[in-house]
Amino acid sequence: MKTQLQFDVRNKGAMSGVLTLGSLDPVLGAAARVAGEPVVLDLRSVEFVEPAGICGLAALLEFLIPRSEEVSVALAGRDVPAYLERMNFFRLFGDRVRTNVDVAALEERQRHNPGTLQELVNFHTEEEIPGVVTRISEILENQGYRLRERVAICSTLSEICANAAEHGASEDGASDDGFGAFAAVQAYNHIVSGAKRRGEEVLVAIADGGVGVRETLSQNEKYAEHTTTDNDAIRCAMMMGVSGTGELGRGGGLALVAQISGRAGGSLSLRSGSGRVTAYHDRKNSRTVPDFPGTFVRVSLPRKLENTPQERLSK
Amino acid sequence: MAEAPAVFEVAGGDFGGKLMVTRRTGRAVREALADTLEALPKGGVLYVDTRGVELMDYSFADEALGVLVSRVAGGEYGERYLVLVEEDRDLLENIEASLRQRSLAMVRVDEVGGEPAVVGTIPDHLADTLRAIMDAGSITNADLAKKLGLNHTAMNNRATRLAKLGLIYRKIETAAPGGRQYTYERIA
Numbered sequence: 001m002k003t004q005l006q007f008d009v010r011n012k013g014a015m016s017g018v019l020t021l022g023s024l025d026p027v028l029g030a031a032a033r034v035a036g037e038p039v040v041l042d043l044r045s046v047e048f049v050e051p052a053g054i055c056g057l058a059a060l061l062e063f064l065i066p067r068s069e070e071v072s073v074a075l076a077g078r079d080v081p082a083y084l085e086r087m088n089f090f091r092l093f094g095d096r097v098r099t100n101v102d103v104a105a106l107e108e109r110q111r112h113n114p115g116t117l118q119e120l121v122n123f124h125t126e127e128e129i130p131g132v133v134t135r136i137s138e139i140l141e142n143q144g145y146r147l148r149e150r151v152a153i154c155s156t157l158s159e160i161c162a163n164a165a166e167h168g169a170s171e172d173g174a175s176d177d178g179f180g181a182f183a184a185v186q187a188y189n190h191i192v193s194g195a196k197r198r199g200e201e202v203l204v205a206i207a208d209g210g211v212g213v214r215e216t217l218s219q220n221e222k223y224a225e226h227t228t229t230d231n232d233a234i235r236c237a238m239m240m241g242v243s244g245t246g247e248l249g250r251g252g253g254l255a256l257v258a259q260i261s262g263r264a265g266g267s268l269s270l271r272s273g274s275g276r277v278t279a280y281h282d283r284k285n286s287r288t289v290p291d292f293p294g295t296f297v298r299v300s301l302p303r304k305l306e307n308t309p310q311e312r313l314s315k
Numbered sequence: 316m317a318e319a320p321a322v323f324e325v326a327g328g329d330f331g332g333k334l335m336v337t338r339r340t341g342r343a344v345r346e347a348l349a350d351t352l353e354a355l356p357k358g359g360v361l362y363v364d365t366r367g368v369e370l371m372d373y374s375f376a377d378e379a380l381g382v383l384v385s386r387v388a389g390g391e392y393g394e395r396y397l398v399l400v401e402e403d404r405d406l407l408e409n410i411e412a413s414l415r416q417r418s419l420a421m422v423r424v425d426e427v428g429g430e431p432a433v434v435g436t437i438p439d440h441l442a443d444t445l446r447a448i449m450d451a452g453s454i455t456n457a458d459l460a461k462k463l464g465l466n467h468t469a470m471n472n473r474a475t476r477l478a479k480l481g482l483i484y485r486k487i488e489t490a491a492p493g494g495r496q497y498t499y500e501r502i503a
Binding site: 126127129130133134137147148150151154155158159162240241248249250252253256 | 332336340371372373378382409416
């Protein structure tokens with residue numbers, strides 16, 4: 001018997017064809033029922049992969065590989081396989097999953113994608129974060145991003161990476177599927193999130209295989225009333241000063257990331273357990289999603305048009 | 316006062332250069348700052364110069380400065396003080412956020428010898444007292460009490476709290492005949 005996990009990315013309005021965190025939901029739900037049999041991940045309807053999609057896919061594979069005899073990934077077209085290759089996807093998973101794609105041929109025609117600020121990267125500890133941030137900062141500087149924008153992007157990345165390293169890594173460092181966390185960052189010369197409009201956008205995504213937001217917050221009795229559901233816990237975790245340890249000074253990172261993205265006209269989205277909360281500058285949306293271990297974070301940082309190098313040059 | 320002030324350049328060390336991120340890096344910087352602070356004579360001021368830093372995330376700011384300031388305020392370093400050397404720019408936001416979380420404050424100057432300002436938060440009545448001491452440079456309890464329209468005990472209590480928070484010097488001067496008088500001085 002073979003389980004077919006179908007990605008339905010077609011009926012999502014503006015996000016049609018995009019592999020994002022939301023379009024992974026049905027598959028994340030079905031993955032929990034896999035019990036040893038071979039699994040096929042059918043991504044043939046995917047036309048476009050965003051960082052949250054690739055990080056989510058990586059976390060999904062880390063979950064499926066130890067639970068399935070064989071995991072296959074079916075892709076269609078040229079763009080998506082080529083993008084996954086450029087994002088180091090096959091370097092990380094090529095020898096652990098089967099695919100219908102000729103990866104060797106993709107490697108030959110590999111070219112640099114100027115929008116890729118960070119390929120899919122797997123990390124386990126806080127120690128690895130400054131290196132990642134330094135590299136992105138250099139790329140951003142070379143591409144004419146202003147200091148303010150670099151600070152927004154880099155501090156967003158470092159804070160959510162630090163959360164993932166702290167909660168995503170198993171306490172004793174010896175958990176069975178402790179894959180740590182995945183991160184990816186991509187810059188677009190158009191707006192990806194929401195309705196089509198002009199502009200530029202940077203997307204930062206992280207996925208970890210840790211215990212999740214609700215369990216982390218449950219360590220702190222103070223938040224007992226806020227941990228009834230995953231959505232309650234996520235909303236609570238986005239507030240200033242809320243942390244699992246309750247130590248003074250902790251729990252500021254996520255609140256500030258929400259502030260940074262909100263101020264830029266973007267959003268912070270957190271998926272953990274069966275909850276998913278997206279924070280905009282003036283509101284938060286919650287919805288219930290299929291339960292899946294770990295925490296997934298997606299941050300959208302739009303650039304104001306007048307800030308782009310092209311616009312500045314034309315003035 | 317002729318001695319050169321002790322200045323610690325955060326971006327100058329071997330910690331992360333212009334990009335200061337994570338608690339781990341913050342801890343390393345804090346430990347180096349604490350060593351320098353402890354080596355100062357009693358009454359010494361350490362200027363923490365972050366002007367060379369481009370980016371500081373909240374986790375770093377809290378671990379390097381928030382934790383250190385709370386220890387200074389807790390009396391762990393005796394009468395030794397911290398002053399932040401930083402201009403009024405975005406980077407201050409994270410330091411501000413950390414100190415606010417901890418209900419603490421730091422004296423900040425644009426450059427060593429510059430006019431003092433405050434980062435973080437202290438209750439309004441203490442902020443007024445601190446402002447008055449900073450404006451005066453050095454002032455006795457009696458004069459300050461008069462200036463702010465308070466009785467001597469209340470004035471002394473407020474200034475004692477500010478001294479404990481590491482925001483001013485508080486000196487006892489034995490005034491003849493047989494009296495003791497406190498003088499408050501700004502630390503930067």
